[in-house]
Amino acid sequence: MTTPESNPASNPTAAILIIGNEILSGRTKDANLPHIAEKLGGIGVRLREARVVPDVEEEIIAALDALRARYSYVFTTGGIGPTHDDITSACVAKAFGVALERNPEAVARLERHYGDPSKLNEARLRMANIPAGGELIDNPISAAPGFRIGNVFVMAGVPNIMQAMLDGVLPRLKGGPALHARTVACELAEGVIAADLGALQDRYPELEIGSYPYFRNGYFGVSLVLRGTDEPRLEAATEELAGIVRRLGGTPNVTVGAKG
Amino acid sequence: MTTPESNPASNPTAAILIIGNEILSGRTKDANLPHIAEKLGGIGVRLREARVVPDVEEEIIAALDALRARYSYVFTTGGIGPTHDDITSACVAKAFGVALERNPEAVARLERHYGDPSKLNEARLRMANIPAGGELIDNPISAAPGFRIGNVFVMAGVPNIMQAMLDGVLPRLKGGPALHARTVACELAEGVIAADLGALQDRYPELEIGSYPYFRNGYFGVSLVLRGTDEPRLEAATEELAGIVRRLGGTPNVTVGAKG
Numbered sequence: 001m002t003t004p005e006s007n008p009a010s011n012p013t014a015a016i017l018i019i020g021n022e023i024l025s026g027r028t029k030d031a032n033l034p035h036i037a038e039k040l041g042g043i044g045v046r047l048r049e050a051r052v053v054p055d056v057e058e059e060i061i062a063a064l065d066a067l068r069a070r071y072s073y074v075f076t077t078g079g080i081g082p083t084h085d086d087i088t089s090a091c092v093a094k095a096f097g098v099a100l101e102r103n104p105e106a107v108a109r110l111e112r113h114y115g116d117p118s119k120l121n122e123a124r125l126r127m128a129n130i131p132a133g134g135e136l137i138d139n140p141i142s143a144a145p146g147f148r149i150g151n152v153f154v155m156a157g158v159p160n161i162m163q164a165m166l167d168g169v170l171p172r173l174k175g176g177p178a179l180h181a182r183t184v185a186c187e188l189a190e191g192v193i194a195a196d197l198g199a200l201q202d203r204y205p206e207l208e209i210g211s212y213p214y215f216r217n218g219y220f221g222v223s224l225v226l227r228g229t230d231e232p233r234l235e236a237a238t239e240e241l242a243g244i245v246r247r248l249g250g251t252p253n254v255t256v257g258a259k260g
Numbered sequence: 261m262t263t264p265e266s267n268p269a270s271n272p273t274a275a276i277l278i279i280g281n282e283i284l285s286g287r288t289k290d291a292n293l294p295h296i297a298e299k300l301g302g303i304g305v306r307l308r309e310a311r312v313v314p315d316v317e318e319e320i321i322a323a324l325d326a327l328r329a330r331y332s333y334v335f336t337t338g339g340i341g342p343t344h345d346d347i348t349s350a351c352v353a354k355a356f357g358v359a360l361e362r363n364p365e366a367v368a369r370l371e372r373h374y375g376d377p378s379k380l381n382e383a384r385l386r387m388a389n390i391p392a393g394g395e396l397i398d399n400p401i402s403a404a405p406g407f408r409i410g411n412v413f414v415m416a417g418v419p420n421i422m423q424a425m426l427d428g429v430l431p432r433l434k435g436g437p438a439l440h441a442r443t444v445a446c447e448l449a450e451g452v453i454a455a456d457l458g459a460l461q462d463r464y465p466e467l468e469i470g471s472y473p474y475f476r477n478g479y480f481g482v483s484l485v486l487r488g489t490d491e492p493r494l495e496a497a498t499e500e501l502a503g504i505v506r507r508l509g510g511t512p513n514v515t516v517g518a519k520g
Contacts, residue, residue: 020470021468021470021487022470022472022485022518023293023310024297024306024307024308024309024310025297025298025301025307025441025487025518026293026294026295026296026297026298026301026307027294027472027485027518028294028472029291029293029294030290030293031289033283033286033289033290033312034286034287034288034289035286036286037284037285037286038285038286041285041286046284047284047285047286048284048314048319049284049311049312049313049314049319050283050284050311050312051309051310051311051312052293052309052310052311053309054308054309055470059308059309081450081471081473082450082451082454083450083453083454083457083458083471084454084457084458084461084469084471085461085469085470085471086471119451121451121452121454121455122455123450123451123454123455123458124451124454126454158473160475181285190341190342190343190383191342191379191381191383191384192381193343194342194343194344194381194383194384194386195381195382195383197343197344198343198344198383201344201345208281209344209345210280210281210282210315210345211341211343211344211345211346212282212287212288213341213418215420225282225287227281227285258282258285258287
Protein backbone atom coordinates (compact mmCIF):
# COMPACT_ATOMS: atom_id res chain seq x y z
CA MET A 1 0.00 0.00 0.00
CA THR A 2 1.30 3.46 -0.80
CA THR A 3 0.18 6.82 0.38
CA PRO A 4 -1.73 8.84 -2.20
CA GLU A 5 0.23 10.32 -5.04
CA SER A 6 1.53 13.48 -3.47
CA ASN A 7 2.70 15.12 -6.65
CA PRO A 8 -0.28 16.57 -8.52
CA ALA A 9 0.62 17.49 -12.09
CA SER A 10 -0.05 21.12 -11.21
CA ASN A 11 2.75 21.29 -8.64
CA PRO A 12 6.30 21.57 -9.92
CA THR A 13 8.75 19.20 -8.26
CA ALA A 14 12.24 19.61 -6.89
CA ALA A 15 15.24 17.68 -5.63
CA ILE A 16 18.19 18.73 -3.50
CA LEU A 17 21.73 17.51 -4.09
CA ILE A 18 23.90 18.04 -1.02
CA ILE A 19 27.58 17.87 -1.94
CA GLY A 20 30.28 17.33 0.65
CA ASN A 21 32.36 14.78 2.52
CA GLU A 22 31.70 16.67 5.75
CA ILE A 23 28.01 15.73 5.67
CA LEU A 24 28.75 12.04 5.02
CA SER A 25 31.39 11.88 7.76
CA GLY A 26 28.87 13.25 10.26
CA ARG A 27 31.07 16.26 11.04
CA THR A 28 28.58 18.79 9.68
CA LYS A 29 24.84 18.50 10.18
CA ASP A 30 23.00 19.64 7.09
CA ALA A 31 20.70 22.56 7.88
CA ASN A 32 19.82 23.45 4.31
CA LEU A 33 17.33 20.73 3.42
CA PRO A 34 14.59 21.77 5.87
CA HIS A 35 15.00 25.43 4.93
CA ILE A 36 14.79 24.81 1.19
CA ALA A 37 11.88 22.40 1.67
CA GLU A 38 9.83 24.96 3.57
CA LYS A 39 10.58 27.80 1.18
CA LEU A 40 9.67 25.65 -1.82
CA GLY A 41 6.49 24.44 -0.11
CA GLY A 42 5.52 28.08 0.37
CA ILE A 43 5.39 28.63 -3.39
CA GLY A 44 3.82 25.26 -4.17
CA VAL A 45 6.94 23.42 -5.31
CA ARG A 46 7.17 19.91 -3.86
CA LEU A 47 10.53 18.61 -2.73
CA ARG A 48 10.47 14.95 -3.78
CA GLU A 49 13.99 13.67 -3.22
CA ALA A 50 17.32 14.57 -1.68
CA ARG A 51 20.73 13.01 -2.10
CA VAL A 52 24.01 13.50 -0.31
CA VAL A 53 27.16 12.69 -2.27
CA PRO A 54 30.89 13.08 -1.52
CA ASP A 55 33.31 15.48 -3.23
CA VAL A 56 33.94 13.00 -6.04
CA GLU A 57 33.41 14.05 -9.64
CA GLU A 58 31.71 10.91 -10.95
CA GLU A 59 29.34 10.80 -7.98
CA ILE A 60 28.29 14.42 -8.35
CA ILE A 61 27.73 14.16 -12.09
CA ALA A 62 25.77 10.89 -11.88
CA ALA A 63 23.47 12.20 -9.14
CA LEU A 64 22.98 15.53 -10.89
CA ASP A 65 22.06 13.88 -14.17
CA ALA A 66 19.60 11.51 -12.47
CA LEU A 67 17.87 14.32 -10.61
CA ARG A 68 17.76 16.99 -13.30
CA ALA A 69 16.17 14.54 -15.74
CA ARG A 70 13.42 13.76 -13.30
CA TYR A 71 12.37 16.89 -11.39
CA SER A 72 11.32 20.41 -12.38
CA TYR A 73 14.15 21.94 -10.36
CA VAL A 74 17.37 20.74 -8.77
CA PHE A 75 19.11 22.70 -6.03
CA THR A 76 22.70 21.86 -5.18
CA THR A 77 24.45 23.01 -2.00
CA GLY A 78 28.17 22.99 -1.30
CA GLY A 79 31.44 22.80 -3.16
CA ILE A 80 31.65 26.27 -4.74
CA GLY A 81 34.37 27.78 -2.54
CA PRO A 82 38.05 28.46 -3.34
CA THR A 83 39.70 25.24 -2.12
CA HIS A 84 40.75 22.04 -3.91
CA ASP A 85 37.72 20.14 -2.60
CA ASP A 86 35.32 22.62 -4.22
CA ILE A 87 34.56 20.90 -7.50
CA THR A 88 30.83 21.45 -7.96
CA SER A 89 31.02 24.07 -10.73
CA ALA A 90 33.40 21.95 -12.82
CA CYS A 91 31.14 18.92 -12.35
CA VAL A 92 28.03 20.84 -13.39
CA ALA A 93 29.81 22.06 -16.52
CA LYS A 94 30.73 18.48 -17.39
CA ALA A 95 27.21 17.23 -16.73
CA PHE A 96 25.83 19.85 -19.13
CA GLY A 97 28.62 19.31 -21.64
CA VAL A 98 29.69 22.97 -21.61
CA ALA A 99 32.97 24.72 -20.87
CA LEU A 100 33.80 26.07 -17.43
CA GLU A 101 34.62 29.72 -18.13
CA ARG A 102 35.89 32.63 -16.08
CA ASN A 103 32.79 34.81 -15.88
CA PRO A 104 33.61 38.54 -16.19
CA GLU A 105 30.66 39.70 -14.11
CA ALA A 106 31.60 37.24 -11.37
CA VAL A 107 35.19 38.51 -11.49
CA ALA A 108 33.91 42.09 -11.19
CA ARG A 109 31.87 41.16 -8.12
CA LEU A 110 34.87 39.52 -6.47
CA GLU A 111 37.04 42.56 -7.30
CA ARG A 112 34.54 44.86 -5.64
CA HIS A 113 34.27 42.57 -2.61
CA TYR A 114 37.99 42.09 -2.01
CA GLY A 115 39.00 45.66 -2.84
CA ASP A 116 42.78 45.25 -2.72
CA PRO A 117 43.67 43.37 -5.97
CA SER A 118 46.41 41.40 -4.18
CA LYS A 119 43.71 39.67 -2.14
CA LEU A 120 41.99 38.33 -5.24
CA ASN A 121 44.37 35.44 -5.75
CA GLU A 122 43.99 32.56 -8.17
CA ALA A 123 42.20 30.39 -5.60
CA ARG A 124 39.56 33.06 -5.09
CA LEU A 125 39.27 33.67 -8.82
CA ARG A 126 38.29 30.00 -9.20
CA MET A 127 34.99 31.09 -7.62
CA ALA A 128 34.35 33.12 -10.79
CA ASN A 129 34.53 29.97 -12.95
CA ILE A 130 30.97 29.39 -14.15
CA PRO A 131 29.67 26.90 -16.74
CA ALA A 132 29.09 28.60 -20.11
CA GLY A 133 25.53 29.85 -20.31
CA GLY A 134 25.06 29.93 -16.54
CA GLU A 135 23.18 32.88 -15.01
CA LEU A 136 24.66 34.22 -11.81
CA ILE A 137 22.83 33.92 -8.49
CA ASP A 138 23.55 36.85 -6.19
CA ASN A 139 25.53 36.34 -3.00
CA PRO A 140 24.95 39.42 -0.84
CA ILE A 141 27.03 37.93 2.01
CA SER A 142 30.41 37.11 0.49
CA ALA A 143 30.09 38.07 -3.21
CA ALA A 144 31.12 34.76 -4.84
CA PRO A 145 28.00 33.95 -6.84
CA GLY A 146 26.02 30.78 -7.37
CA PHE A 147 24.51 30.14 -10.76
CA ARG A 148 21.58 28.65 -12.62
CA ILE A 149 22.03 26.49 -15.69
CA GLY A 150 19.02 24.72 -17.19
CA ASN A 151 16.85 23.58 -14.30
CA VAL A 152 19.80 23.37 -11.89
CA PHE A 153 20.48 26.00 -9.22
CA VAL A 154 23.98 25.84 -7.75
CA MET A 155 24.28 27.39 -4.30
CA ALA A 156 26.73 27.64 -1.42
CA GLY A 157 26.71 25.16 1.45
CA VAL A 158 27.18 27.68 4.29
CA PRO A 159 23.60 28.14 5.52
CA ASN A 160 23.37 31.92 5.73
CA ILE A 161 24.86 32.31 2.25
CA MET A 162 22.63 29.57 0.85
CA GLN A 163 19.57 31.23 2.36
CA ALA A 164 20.43 34.59 0.84
CA MET A 165 20.97 32.96 -2.55
CA LEU A 166 17.66 31.10 -2.32
CA ASP A 167 15.81 34.32 -1.50
CA GLY A 168 17.07 35.67 -4.82
CA VAL A 169 16.12 32.52 -6.69
CA LEU A 170 12.57 31.96 -5.41
CA PRO A 171 10.93 34.80 -7.40
CA ARG A 172 12.34 33.26 -10.61
CA LEU A 173 10.65 29.89 -10.05
CA LYS A 174 7.29 28.83 -11.41
CA GLY A 175 5.32 27.71 -8.39
CA GLY A 176 2.05 25.86 -8.06
CA PRO A 177 -1.06 25.87 -5.90
CA ALA A 178 -0.04 26.62 -2.32
CA LEU A 179 0.38 23.59 -0.06
CA HIS A 180 -1.57 23.98 3.16
CA ALA A 181 -1.10 21.94 6.32
CA ARG A 182 -2.92 21.28 9.57
CA THR A 183 -1.61 19.43 12.58
CA VAL A 184 -3.76 17.52 15.05
CA ALA A 185 -1.62 16.67 18.06
CA CYS A 186 -2.87 14.45 20.86
CA GLU A 187 -1.58 12.24 23.64
CA LEU A 188 -2.82 9.02 22.11
CA ALA A 189 -0.44 6.32 21.01
CA GLU A 190 -0.07 5.90 17.25
CA GLY A 191 -1.27 2.32 17.46
CA VAL A 192 -4.57 3.41 19.02
CA ILE A 193 -5.52 5.73 16.19
CA ALA A 194 -3.87 3.91 13.28
CA ALA A 195 -6.97 2.11 11.94
CA ASP A 196 -9.17 5.23 11.94
CA LEU A 197 -6.36 7.27 10.44
CA GLY A 198 -5.92 4.82 7.57
CA ALA A 199 -9.65 4.93 6.88
CA LEU A 200 -9.54 8.75 6.89
CA GLN A 201 -6.67 8.68 4.40
CA ASP A 202 -8.78 6.40 2.17
CA ARG A 203 -11.66 8.91 2.29
CA TYR A 204 -9.32 11.82 1.43
CA PRO A 205 -6.94 10.38 -1.16
CA GLU A 206 -6.02 13.87 -2.40
CA LEU A 207 -4.50 14.75 0.99
CA GLU A 208 -1.25 13.45 2.42
CA ILE A 209 -1.77 12.35 6.01
CA GLY A 210 1.26 11.56 8.14
CA SER A 211 1.63 10.26 11.66
CA TYR A 212 4.66 11.33 13.74
CA PRO A 213 4.97 9.98 17.27
CA TYR A 214 6.74 11.97 19.95
CA PHE A 215 7.75 11.60 23.59
CA ARG A 216 7.56 14.88 25.54
CA ASN A 217 7.15 15.82 29.19
CA GLY A 218 6.84 12.18 30.14
CA TYR A 219 3.98 11.52 27.72
CA PHE A 220 3.82 9.67 24.44
CA GLY A 221 1.77 11.41 21.83
CA VAL A 222 1.44 11.83 18.13
CA SER A 223 1.33 14.71 15.68
CA LEU A 224 -1.01 13.92 12.82
CA VAL A 225 -0.21 16.14 9.86
CA LEU A 226 -2.62 16.71 6.96
CA ARG A 227 -1.35 18.40 3.84
CA GLY A 228 -2.86 19.41 0.52
CA THR A 229 -3.79 22.16 -1.88
CA ASP A 230 -7.59 22.02 -1.41
CA GLU A 231 -8.18 23.99 1.76
CA PRO A 232 -11.90 23.21 2.25
CA ARG A 233 -11.17 19.47 1.99
CA LEU A 234 -8.21 19.91 4.30
CA GLU A 235 -10.45 21.63 6.86
CA ALA A 236 -13.08 18.93 6.56
CA ALA A 237 -10.55 16.14 7.09
CA THR A 238 -9.03 18.01 10.03
CA GLU A 239 -12.43 18.30 11.71
CA GLU A 240 -13.13 14.63 11.14
CA LEU A 241 -9.78 13.74 12.62
CA ALA A 242 -10.36 15.92 15.68
CA GLY A 243 -13.65 14.05 16.16
CA ILE A 244 -11.86 10.69 15.91
CA VAL A 245 -9.34 11.77 18.53
CA ARG A 246 -12.13 12.83 20.92
CA ARG A 247 -14.00 9.58 20.35
CA LEU A 248 -10.85 7.65 21.30
CA GLY A 249 -10.54 9.61 24.53
CA GLY A 250 -7.90 12.11 23.42
CA THR A 251 -7.83 15.91 23.39
CA PRO A 252 -7.03 17.18 19.89
CA ASN A 253 -4.79 20.22 19.64
CA VAL A 254 -5.37 21.59 16.14
CA THR A 255 -2.91 24.04 14.63
CA VAL A 256 -2.34 25.55 11.21
CA GLY A 257 0.89 24.36 9.61
CA ALA A 258 2.96 21.25 10.12
CA LYS A 259 5.08 22.22 13.10
CA GLY A 260 3.12 20.69 15.97
CA MET B 261 40.00 17.72 -10.38
CA THR B 262 38.57 15.40 -7.79
CA THR B 263 39.63 14.75 -4.26
CA PRO B 264 41.52 11.50 -3.79
CA GLU B 265 39.54 8.32 -3.86
CA SER B 266 38.25 8.18 -0.32
CA ASN B 267 37.10 4.59 -0.41
CA PRO B 268 40.08 2.29 -0.03
CA ALA B 269 39.18 -1.28 -0.94
CA SER B 270 39.86 -2.28 2.65
CA ASN B 271 37.07 -0.14 4.06
CA PRO B 272 33.52 -1.42 3.68
CA THR B 273 31.07 1.18 2.40
CA ALA B 274 27.56 2.18 3.40
CA ALA B 275 24.58 4.22 2.33
CA ILE B 276 21.62 5.56 4.28
CA LEU B 277 18.08 5.63 2.92
CA ILE B 278 15.91 8.06 4.87
CA ILE B 279 12.24 7.35 4.27
CA GLY B 280 9.52 9.88 5.06
CA ASN B 281 7.45 12.74 3.71
CA GLU B 282 8.10 14.66 6.93
CA ILE B 283 11.78 15.06 6.07
CA LEU B 284 11.06 16.26 2.52
CA SER B 285 8.41 18.73 3.71
CA GLY B 286 10.91 20.28 6.11
CA ARG B 287 8.72 19.50 9.12
CA THR B 288 11.21 17.10 10.67
CA LYS B 289 14.96 17.67 10.67
CA ASP B 290 16.80 14.40 10.19
CA ALA B 291 19.08 13.69 13.11
CA ASN B 292 19.98 10.13 12.18
CA LEU B 293 22.47 10.66 9.36
CA PRO B 294 25.21 12.31 11.45
CA HIS B 295 24.81 9.73 14.21
CA ILE B 296 25.00 6.76 11.86
CA ALA B 297 27.92 8.34 9.98
CA GLU B 298 29.96 8.77 13.15
CA LYS B 299 29.21 5.30 14.48
CA LEU B 300 30.14 3.72 11.14
CA GLY B 301 33.30 5.79 10.90
CA GLY B 302 34.26 4.47 14.33
CA ILE B 303 34.40 0.91 13.00
CA GLY B 304 35.98 1.84 9.69
CA VAL B 305 32.86 1.74 7.51
CA ARG B 306 32.63 4.69 5.14
CA LEU B 307 29.27 6.32 4.54
CA ARG B 308 29.34 7.14 0.84
CA GLU B 309 25.82 8.26 -0.02
CA ALA B 310 22.49 9.17 1.52
CA ARG B 311 19.10 9.55 -0.06
CA VAL B 312 15.80 10.88 1.23
CA VAL B 313 12.65 9.56 -0.43
CA PRO B 314 8.93 10.04 0.27
CA ASP B 315 6.50 7.39 1.56
CA VAL B 316 5.88 6.12 -1.97
CA GLU B 317 6.41 2.46 -2.78
CA GLU B 318 8.12 2.82 -6.18
CA GLU B 319 10.49 5.46 -4.84
CA ILE B 320 11.53 3.40 -1.84
CA ILE B 321 12.10 0.25 -3.88
CA ALA B 322 14.06 2.02 -6.62
CA ALA B 323 16.35 3.78 -4.17
CA LEU B 324 16.85 0.64 -2.08
CA ASP B 325 17.77 -1.45 -5.12
CA ALA B 326 20.23 1.19 -6.37
CA LEU B 327 21.96 1.48 -3.01
CA ARG B 328 22.07 -2.18 -1.97
CA ALA B 329 23.67 -3.13 -5.29
CA ARG B 330 26.41 -0.62 -4.79
CA TYR B 331 27.45 -0.45 -1.14
CA SER B 332 28.50 -3.02 1.46
CA TYR B 333 25.66 -1.99 3.78
CA VAL B 334 22.44 -0.01 3.50
CA PHE B 335 20.69 1.44 6.55
CA THR B 336 17.10 2.59 6.22
CA THR B 337 15.35 4.82 8.74
CA GLY B 338 11.64 5.45 9.08
CA GLY B 339 8.37 3.91 7.99
CA ILE B 340 8.15 0.86 10.27
CA GLY B 341 5.43 2.07 12.65
CA PRO B 342 1.76 1.03 12.87
CA THR B 343 0.09 3.64 10.63
CA HIS B 344 -0.95 3.62 6.96
CA ASP B 345 2.08 5.69 5.93
CA ASP B 346 4.49 3.08 7.33
CA ILE B 347 5.25 1.02 4.24
CA THR B 348 8.98 0.36 4.50
CA SER B 349 8.80 -3.34 5.46
CA ALA B 350 6.42 -4.13 2.61
CA CYS B 351 8.68 -2.27 0.16
CA VAL B 352 11.79 -4.09 1.35
CA ALA B 353 10.00 -7.44 0.91
CA LYS B 354 9.09 -6.47 -2.66
CA ALA B 355 12.61 -5.29 -3.42
CA PHE B 356 13.99 -8.66 -2.28
CA GLY B 357 11.20 -10.60 -3.97
CA VAL B 358 10.12 -12.34 -0.76
CA ALA B 359 6.84 -12.53 1.14
CA LEU B 360 6.01 -10.16 3.98
CA GLU B 361 5.16 -12.53 6.83
CA ARG B 362 3.92 -12.15 10.37
CA ASN B 363 7.01 -13.02 12.38
CA PRO B 364 6.20 -15.11 15.51
CA GLU B 365 9.15 -13.82 17.53
CA ALA B 366 8.19 -10.22 16.69
CA VAL B 367 4.59 -10.95 17.75
CA ALA B 368 5.87 -12.41 21.03
CA ARG B 369 7.93 -9.28 21.70
CA LEU B 370 4.91 -7.04 21.05
CA GLU B 371 2.73 -9.23 23.30
CA ARG B 372 5.24 -8.88 26.14
CA HIS B 373 5.52 -5.14 25.58
CA TYR B 374 1.79 -4.36 25.43
CA GLY B 375 0.77 -6.82 28.16
CA ASP B 376 -3.01 -6.50 27.86
CA PRO B 377 -3.90 -8.44 24.67
CA SER B 378 -6.64 -5.92 23.79
CA LYS B 379 -3.93 -3.30 23.27
CA LEU B 380 -2.20 -5.38 20.61
CA ASN B 381 -4.60 -4.45 17.82
CA GLU B 382 -4.21 -5.19 14.13
CA ALA B 383 -2.41 -1.89 13.46
CA ARG B 384 0.23 -2.72 16.05
CA LEU B 385 0.51 -6.28 14.79
CA ARG B 386 1.51 -4.84 11.39
CA MET B 387 4.80 -3.98 13.11
CA ALA B 388 5.44 -7.74 13.35
CA ASN B 389 5.27 -8.13 9.55
CA ILE B 390 8.83 -8.90 8.47
CA PRO B 391 10.15 -9.97 5.04
CA ALA B 392 10.72 -13.73 4.91
CA GLY B 393 14.29 -14.51 5.91
CA GLY B 394 14.73 -11.24 7.79
CA GLU B 395 16.63 -11.34 11.11
CA LEU B 396 15.14 -9.18 13.84
CA ILE B 397 16.98 -6.13 15.17
CA ASP B 398 16.25 -5.53 18.86
CA ASN B 399 14.27 -2.47 19.93
CA PRO B 400 14.85 -2.06 23.68
CA ILE B 401 12.76 1.15 23.74
CA SER B 402 9.37 0.21 22.30
CA ALA B 403 9.72 -3.48 21.37
CA ALA B 404 8.68 -3.33 17.68
CA PRO B 405 11.82 -4.67 15.99
CA GLY B 406 13.77 -3.61 12.96
CA PHE B 407 15.30 -6.28 10.77
CA ARG B 408 18.22 -7.20 8.57
CA ILE B 409 17.79 -8.85 5.19
CA GLY B 410 20.79 -9.32 2.92
CA ASN B 411 22.96 -6.23 3.32
CA VAL B 412 20.01 -4.01 4.29
CA PHE B 413 19.33 -2.94 7.90
CA VAL B 414 15.82 -1.58 8.45
CA MET B 415 15.53 0.70 11.47
CA ALA B 416 13.07 3.10 13.08
CA GLY B 417 13.07 6.82 12.30
CA VAL B 418 12.61 8.09 15.87
CA PRO B 419 16.20 8.93 16.86
CA ASN B 420 16.43 7.29 20.29
CA ILE B 421 14.93 4.07 18.94
CA MET B 422 17.17 4.14 15.86
CA GLN B 423 20.24 4.67 18.05
CA ALA B 424 19.36 1.73 20.27
CA MET B 425 18.82 -0.46 17.21
CA LEU B 426 22.13 0.63 15.69
CA ASP B 427 23.98 -0.20 18.90
CA GLY B 428 22.72 -3.75 18.49
CA VAL B 429 23.68 -3.87 14.81
CA LEU B 430 27.23 -2.49 14.95
CA PRO B 431 28.87 -5.60 16.48
CA ARG B 432 27.46 -7.66 13.58
CA LEU B 433 29.16 -5.55 10.90
CA LYS B 434 32.51 -6.22 9.32
CA GLY B 435 34.47 -3.03 9.79
CA GLY B 436 37.76 -1.87 8.32
CA PRO B 437 40.86 0.04 9.38
CA ALA B 438 39.81 2.82 11.76
CA LEU B 439 39.39 6.24 10.19
CA HIS B 440 41.33 8.89 12.08
CA ALA B 441 40.87 12.63 11.82
CA ARG B 442 42.67 15.79 12.82
CA THR B 443 41.37 19.33 12.63
CA VAL B 444 43.52 22.40 12.15
CA ALA B 445 41.38 25.45 12.86
CA CYS B 446 42.64 28.97 12.26
CA GLU B 447 41.36 32.47 11.68
CA LEU B 448 42.59 32.67 8.12
CA ALA B 449 40.21 33.04 5.20
CA GLU B 450 39.84 29.95 3.03
CA GLY B 451 41.06 31.86 -0.01
CA VAL B 452 44.36 32.69 1.71
CA ILE B 453 45.29 29.10 2.39
CA ALA B 454 43.65 27.44 -0.62
CA ALA B 455 46.75 27.11 -2.84
CA ASP B 456 48.94 25.60 -0.11
CA LEU B 457 46.14 23.31 0.96
CA GLY B 458 45.69 21.99 -2.58
CA ALA B 459 49.43 21.32 -2.80
CA LEU B 460 49.31 19.50 0.55
CA GLN B 461 46.44 17.35 -0.73
CA ASP B 462 48.56 16.50 -3.78
CA ARG B 463 51.42 15.39 -1.52
CA TYR B 464 49.09 13.24 0.60
CA PRO B 465 46.71 11.66 -1.92
CA GLU B 466 45.79 8.88 0.54
CA LEU B 467 44.26 11.42 2.95
CA GLU B 468 41.02 13.31 2.51
CA ILE B 469 41.55 16.98 3.27
CA GLY B 470 38.50 19.23 3.59
CA SER B 471 38.14 22.95 4.17
CA TYR B 472 35.12 24.24 6.10
CA PRO B 473 34.81 27.98 6.61
CA TYR B 474 33.04 29.38 9.64
CA PHE B 475 32.02 32.74 11.05
CA ARG B 476 32.19 32.87 14.86
CA ASN B 477 32.59 35.63 17.46
CA GLY B 478 32.90 38.20 14.71
CA TYR B 479 35.77 36.40 12.97
CA PHE B 480 35.95 34.42 9.78
CA GLY B 481 37.99 31.30 10.05
CA VAL B 482 38.33 27.85 8.64
CA SER B 483 38.44 24.32 9.98
CA LEU B 484 40.78 22.19 7.92
CA VAL B 485 39.98 18.53 8.44
CA LEU B 486 42.39 15.71 7.53
CA ARG B 487 41.12 12.16 7.53
CA GLY B 488 42.62 8.78 6.79
CA THR B 489 43.56 5.34 8.04
CA ASP B 490 47.35 5.82 8.16
CA GLU B 491 47.94 7.65 11.43
CA PRO B 492 51.66 8.45 10.98
CA ARG B 493 50.93 10.01 7.57
CA LEU B 494 47.98 11.84 9.08
CA GLU B 495 50.20 13.25 11.83
CA ALA B 496 52.84 14.29 9.31
CA ALA B 497 50.31 16.09 7.12
CA THR B 498 48.79 17.77 10.16
CA GLU B 499 52.19 19.09 11.23
CA GLU B 500 52.90 20.38 7.73
CA LEU B 501 49.55 22.10 7.68
CA ALA B 502 50.13 23.73 11.06
CA GLY B 503 53.40 25.05 9.65
CA ILE B 504 51.64 26.44 6.59
CA VAL B 505 49.11 28.22 8.79
CA ARG B 506 51.88 29.80 10.87
CA ARG B 507 53.77 30.88 7.74
CA LEU B 508 50.63 32.63 6.51
CA GLY B 509 50.31 34.51 9.79
CA GLY B 510 47.67 32.35 11.45
CA THR B 511 47.60 30.48 14.76
CA PRO B 512 46.82 26.83 14.19
CA ASN B 513 44.56 25.12 16.73
CA VAL B 514 45.12 21.40 16.24
CA THR B 515 42.66 18.89 17.67
CA VAL B 516 42.10 15.16 17.35
CA GLY B 517 38.88 14.34 15.53
CA ALA B 518 36.80 16.29 13.06
CA LYS B 519 34.72 18.45 15.36
CA GLY B 520 36.65 21.71 15.38
